[in-house]
Amino acid sequence: MTQENSAIVRRFAEEVITQGQIDRTVEFVWEDVVEQVPLPGQGPGLEGVKDIIQAFRTGFPDLVFSVLEQIAEGEKVVSRFEWTGTHQGEFFGVPPTGRQVRVWGIVIDRLEKARIKDTRILMDTMGLMTQLGVIPSRAA
Template identity: 45%
Template sequence: MDSDVTPDELRALAARFTDEVLNGHDLGAALDDLVAEDFVEQNPLPGQGPGRAGLADVLAGMVAGFPDMHWDVLDTLVEGDRIMSLSTWTGTHDGEFMGIPPTGRTVSVEAWTIDRYRDGRLVESRILMDVTGLLGQLGVAPTPADG
């Protein structure tokens, strides 16, 4: 990212990605504008292909499984061209997701991301998501309360 970009400008880019792509479900123009074609996911979901197209496919699968999916950013830290965010996403499992048929259950999933931007576009991301908690909420994996 350009050295003259401020932490506030980086936060604004990340907020725009959250608002337009994740919450607005705009996997066309907004995704093209905000994510580099050669985007790299350092911790891809199973089956995620490369680049911006791979990210679009993963997000489309999440939206298909959770049509009301909504992300809330709880905290951010910025250093250089990177922004780390703690987020929670919520949604109702009304469509198939990663082979799991719809359960109608509402989930709340914590996620940490470290994103890197260059020239105003997301070029690299690493997401750590509470997948075990997600699967437990969907009823397809035991939860601590299940023993």
Template identity: 45%
Template sequence: MDDDITPDEIRALAARFTDEVLNGHDLGSALEDLVAEDFVEQNPLPGQGPGRAGLADVLGGMFAAFPDMHWDVQDTLVEGDRIMSLSVWTGTHDGAFMGIAPTGRTVHVEAWTLDRYRDGRLVESRILMDAAGLLGQLGVLPAPGA
């Protein structure tokens, strides 16, 4: 645990990551500034490689599939060097995503993340996303009750 980092500093780092990387789609300087090279995703998407490069690849694929992707953080809890966030991301499916051809549909997806920071950088994350809801909105899964 990084004993010198305050909850407000962790919230500010997480907000910068959301604003600059997720919403600004900056996989260059912002990602390098905010994410450690040896970053670990505890719950990687299929095919996600290791480290910051693996995160950049998976985010680049999501930005290509949902070019207007936008994350809205709903709530956060901070303890020690970790922050848990409830977010909703939206986007229009205008590119291929995990083998699913573009549908033109707009999705709203709830996601929980548990992130850990060290020396001012994101070093570890675990994301739980409503994958079934996403696939239902894309028309891949039948609607409930269908």
């Protein structure tokens, strides 16, 4: 079960997030999925997840989401990830900068019957905003 759940999370990352097949989100995520740490403005459930993925893909059309490491136990999968992309569209009110970014994070997914039931994403948002120039970088 743990290897199967890990594979499901990897497929979701590749097929939905990286490839942008957002209409396939329902194959991987329950309608009433709970995002434990929602992003600003994120709505509830499946539609909220789809909206956030679309926002990322609009801001970073060349986004690549890579799962670097996973630990799975029972119905939970912890994934250490990194995503890269070029800021080519508006992203949470930030106009396109043309800057390339590399962002790390960790996501904890709980699966039921081969679909994500709840999720917690911890991402280096401060690093992302610094790379976009929204937050000034610290002088060395």
